[in-house]
Amino acid sequence: MCLAIPARVESIDPSNAMAQVSLDGVRKEISLALVDDVAVGDYVLIHVGYALNKISEEEAQQTLELFAEAGLLGAVN
Amino acid sequence: MNSRDKIDMTHGGGGRAMAQLIESLFLKHFDNELLRQGNDQAAFEVAAGRLVMSTDGHVISPLFFPGGDIGSLAVHGTINDVAMAGAWPLYLSAGFILEEGFPLADLERIVISMASASREAGVPVVTGDTKVVERGKGDGVFITTTGIGRVPEGVAISGDRARPGDQILLSGTLGDHGVAIMSSRENLQFETSIRSDSAALHTLVAAMVAASGEIHCLRDPTRGGLAATLNELARQSGVGMRLRETAIPIRPEVNAACELLGLDPLYVANEGKLVCICPPEAAEAVLHAMKAHPLGREAAIIGEVAADPYGLVQMETRFGGHRVVDWIAGEQLPRIC
């Protein structure tokens, strides 16, 4: 499978569909050719130097909540 | 020196060009009493006792990277190899193999860096050699350094002395050097403020040895990272090791760079860190001495030695499971999968 990492969009160069992203202080230039409507501050999934998708903050929160509930619900189906 | 000047075959020919190069570059910057004698060898007295000798070839690329260069790396690396025996380094030698066409300005930059590292560490370069090879037969410059040192009375540090129950100490953050190198490599370009941790560790070692005469093993986790070093020691001593991932110090930026490239920080090179294995009763004193030293501020106890017929280095993951920290075949490469 494919190693893809979420990183924050720090700046965008629309002239060549490139962006600077950062991950905990490490910055890299990547291509936005595969995604639309990306804004500074968005988080995107980076694979081989390209953004594949935006990460949904809402969905991420909901997923984490599901994990946290696990201990509470126990065996209840 | 003319900035357009390059190394050519006459610089290695043994004639006037070579003598001029040696004088205007090597002798000028390394300058010390022994070198000034102008012989092909350095003669000196040493106090009676046990001597240690170590040698290293440096073939790295890129030659210049954030936090250092091949020159300072060579000096630190050999001083550290000597220091890992608990020895106090006395003298260094430096052999240069230069490629025809190598810019003299770069060579001077490297030599100045070496001289500075050597002076700061208090370990002079007392003898050396220069050769030139044809274009295409060398990667710019190869440097070989050899160091000798003296082991204080009563110190017996060796890779085969680790025993079950011993504590494993690490002097600081992992992966800084490897990440700094990678950020300078072509086709991997990423920006980071991470600099190589390249440093001479002999004063740190001296402080540790002064704190406790019970240290069993010392080693610096260079190529292959902490994983390679611990596996080597485990094999030499016939033991296993148990680490705790949460105890291992790693800078967030180094972690991030490793995530981006698909690398495991345990396998990334360090050039200014050491691993120490000592009995549990000595651990606290040694740790205290490490933390009091500028190069050991982030020192930590990261695990312990265990009896293990398979000699495995295992780690309790931050997640609560276990994994084996194996010896990998060859250098760790970035991955896409």
Added chain:
Amino acid sequence: MKYIDEFRRRDLALKLAGAIAAEVEPSRRYNLMEFCGGHTHAIFRYGVQDLMPGNVRFVHGPGCPVCVLPIARIDNAIELVERQGVILCTYADMLRVPASGRRSLMKARAGGGDVRMVYSTQDALRIARDNPGRQVVFFAIGFETTTPPTAVAIQQAQAEGLTNFSVFCNHVLTPPAIRAILETPREPDRGALAIDGILGPSHVSTVIGSRPYEPFAEAFGIPIVIAGFEPLDVMQSVRLLIRQLNQGRHAVENEYTRAVTRDGNPKAQALVAEVLELRETFEWRGLGWLPNSALRIKDSFADFDTERRFELTPSPEQDVKGCECPAILRGAKRPTDCKLFGKACTPENPMGACMVSSEGSCAAYWTYGRFRGESAA
């Protein structure tokens, strides 16, 4: 690291472990295949198996494009370097994969070949621009995640009129591989493992969406959960699979909702469709010839197709005697079932695909999982 560290939290791991332990039916075995090498890696690196009840087992799938690439194609890449003198740009993963005669791209480089490791297809394009007098070939491998970046590069090359750039296309598709595995007859008496559920690929799915898996869940009656990349995602996905199995359901569920939707990434899909098309058939190492399972470059971009620009020698697939990769890739056997594992075949001396890549079942098992339970932990 945002969206990474939160999904590795130990306290949540323990909660999920408890929930899973409470939900499993004690008398039942759950054999769950994680299709992707990335999941195999996560399971071993974090020790996820340790947090599972004893009746939940992972079966490692073939989702490792390096592992399934036939030797013949690597031979071709080496041929391009050695006989055609091209600059071959490749992802690092391919460098050490053994081809025929124990050769590899790394050895070809040692022998003087111009093999360059790249992180991105953008790097390959840059190399082509910087070396106008040389032929530059990009060795394209990977599933649907890695395919759109190749399509972008080919389009860009055409737009720029690069005459010295071409792509050696080996992109493969996930659904046909899943079908091949599910169609493998299970022979429990010969040690084959039944597959009860599948942890679906994380990042392939961000591109293709969750929809393509629906026919399989239906036709084969097994639940598929699209699982995120992090260890907590894997655990939650296991929990969802167990729940479906207990309830006798077989649907496609998406655990990785923060990055995967039912439709996937239409822009990326359209880009790929513009540049690449299906091959009638393609040989997969270990899985054999699978119809409509791989892509080639369309006629409209023929100028950038390495296979049309250069004459490449086909070579017959070579079987290594005793190598169980075909069965292991299908999840029919485990690494420890192979006579060569750990003896003739190790990461230093890999005999087959499963040991070569660190994602391969055998390599992952060797590095992280051997001696489980045999050594004092």
